[in-house]
Amino acid sequence: MSTALRGRIVGFRDDPFLAAPRDCLQHEPDGLVHIENGLIVSVGPYAEIVPTLPAGTQIVCYPNAIICAGFVDAHVHYPQLQMVGAPGEQLLGWLDRYVFPTEAQFADPDHARRVARRFLRELLRAGTTTAAVYCTVHPQSVDAFFAESVRLGTRMIAGKVLMDRNVPDAIRDTAKTGHAESLALIRRWHGKARQSYAVTPRFAPSCSPEQLAAAADLLGQTDGLFLQTHLAENQAEIAWVARLFPEARSYLDVYDRAGLVGARSIFGHGIHLDEQDFCICHRAGAALAHCPTSNLFLGSGNFRLFEARDPRRPVHVALGSDVGAGTSLSSLVTLNEAYKVAQAVGAGTLDAIRGFWLATLGGARALSLDDRIGRVAPGYEADLVVLDPDSSPLLSFRTGFCDSVEELLFALMTLGDDRAIRATYVNGRCVHDRDAEAP
Numbered sequence: 101m102s103t104a105l106r107g108r109i110v111g112f113r114d115d116p117f118l119a120a121p122r123d124c125l126q127h128e129p130d131g132l133v134h135i136e137n138g139l140i141v142s143v144g145p146y147a148e149i150v151p152t153l154p155a156g157t158q159i160v161c162y163p164n165a166i167i168c169a170g171f172v173d174a175h176v177h178y179p180q181l182q183m184v185g186a187p188g189e190q191l192l193g194w195l196d197r198y199v200f201p202t203e204a205q206f207a208d209p210d211h212a213r214r215v216a217r218r219f220l221r222e223l224l225r226a227g228t229t230t231a232a233v234y235c236t237v238h239p240q241s242v243d244a245f246f247a248e249s250v251r252l253g254t255r256m257i258a259g260k261v262l263m264d265r266n267v268p269d270a271i272r273d274t275a276k277t278g279h280a281e282s283l284a285l286i287r288r289w290h291g292k293a294r295q296s297y298a299v300t301p302r303f304a305p306s307c308s309p310e311q312l313a314a315a316a317d318l319l320g321q322t323d324g325l326f327l328q329t330h331l332a333e334n335q336a337e338i339a340w341v342a343r344l345f346p347e348a349r350s351y352l353d354v355y356d357r358a359g360l361v362g363a364r365s366i367f368g369h370g371i372h373l374d375e376q377d378f379c380i381c382h383r384a385g386a387a388l389a390h391c392p393t394s395n396l397f398l399g400s401g402n403f404r405l406f407e408a409r410d411p412r413r414p415v416h417v418a419l420g421s422d423v424g425a426g427t428s429l430s431s432l433v434t435l436n437e438a439y440k441v442a443q444a445v446g447a448g449t450l451d452a453i454r455g456f457w458l459a460t461l462g463g464a465r466a467l468s469l470d471d472r473i474g475r476v477a478p479g480y481e482a483d484l485v486v487l488d489p490d491s492s493p494l495l496s497f498r499t500g501f502c503d504s505v506e507e508l509l510f511a512l513m514t515l516g517d518d519r520a521i522r523a524t525y526v527n528g529r530c531v532h533d534r535d536a537e538a539p
C-alpha cells in the first residue's frame with residue numbers, strides 16, 4: 101500500500117551538540133513523505149515528489165502542521181501509569197509507599213493487559229513511537245506489554261524488573277528465578293516483530309551481587325539485548341548504594357564491575373555523576389535517560405545535560421518521561437521542563453533544534469536504533485508524528501507571530517502537549533488521529 105503525507109517536514113542530518121545546530125536541521129516547508137510497506141520511500145518538496153508517486157497513492161494533507169520522526173522515550177514504567185502524580189515524597193519513600201504496592205497488582209494478567217493497552221494508547225496519543233519500558237517483576241506483565249505492542253506494530257524495548265532484596269516479598273524474585281524468567285521472556289519476545297528485550301535490574305539497592313552477575317550472564321547469551329536500570333538519581337539512594345557496595349568507586353562502578361555498562365545500556369537519570377563516570381559512559385557508548393519532570397517532581401536534582409554532552413567526550417543522552425515519577429508522557433512537556441533544568445544548571449541553553457533532536461534522532465542514536473528510526477529519510481521505518489501549531493488558542497496565537505521554523509518548534513516545546521499531536525504513524529499506519537477520536 102502506498103501513502104504520502106503532505107506538510108512541513110522537519111528532521112536532522114547531524115548531532116547539534118557537536119555541530120552548529122542550524123547546520124543540522126533539515127526543513128521542507130511544503131514537503132511530501134512517500135511511504136510503502138511501512139518504510140519511507142522518498143522525501144522532498146511536494147512539487148518534486150508528487151509526480152513520482154505510483155497511481156492510486158493516497159495523499160493525506162496536514163496543512164500548517166509539522167511532520168517529524170516519532171518521539172523516543174528512553175525511560176518509563178508502564179505499571180506506574182495508574183499512580184502518576186502521587187505526591188509528597190523523595191525517591192525511596194515514594195517507592196515504598198506508592199510504587200511497590202501498585203506493582204504488586206501486576207501478578208494479575210488481566211490487570212496487566214488492561215494497563216498495557218491503556219499505556220500504549222496514551223504513548224501514541226503523545227506522539228511517542230518507541231520507548232524503553234520497565235514492566236514489573238512478574239513475567240505476565242511483560243507478556244501483556246509485548247503482546248499489545250506486537251498488535252499495534254510499535255517498536256518497543258521492555259523487560260521484567262529484577263529485584264531480589266530490599267523490596268516487599270510479593271514483588272521479590274531471586275537471582276536464579278529472575279534469570280530463568282528473563283531467559284524465557286527473551287526467547288518469547290526478543291526480535292519478534294519490532295520488539296527488543298531489555299534485561300532490567302531495577303537499581304543497585306534492590307539487586308544482590310549475584311543478581312547483577314545473572315543479568316550480565318543474560319546479556320552475554322543473546323545478541324542485541326538492552327540493559328536498563330536506574331543510576332545516581334537521589335542522594336539518599338547514592339549513600340545507600342555506597343553502604344551496600346563499599347568496594348565500588350561510584351554508583352556507576354557497581355554496574356561497571358558487574359559488566360553491565362555497554363553500548364546498549366540505558367541508565368535512567370545519571371544526575372549525580374562525576375567526570376570519571378561520564379568518561380566511562382562515553383567510552384562504553386552507554387546512554388543516559390534525562391527525565392526532567394520526574395527529577396523536579398521528586399526533588400532529585402538537576403541533570404547536567406551540557407556537561408554530559410561535552411563534545412570532548414560526548415555521552416549519549418535521550419529524553420525519558422519516567423512516568424509515574426514523571427508527570428507526563430508528552431515529549432513536548434518533557435522538553436519544556438528540560439529547558440528549565442538546563443537554565444537552572446546554567447551551562448547552556450536548550451534551543452529547539454537540540455531539543456527536537458534529543459526527542460527524535462538523538463534518542464534513537466542513544467538506543468542504537470538510528471539506522472531504523474529517528475529520521476524522515478528514505479529507507480527509515482515510517483514512525484512519524486504530525487504536530488499541530490493550532491492545537492490550543494494560546495499556541496495558535498503565539499505561533500502566529502513566529503518568523504522561523506526554530507521559533508515555531510520552540511513554541512511547540514514550551515506551550516505544546518498531547519493536544520498538539522494531530523496524528524501518529526507507526527510502520528506507515530495511522531494509529532492515532534486526534535480529530536477522529538470521540539471528544
Ligand SMILES: [Zn+2]
Nearest residue numbers: 177330368422
Ligand atoms: Zn524510573
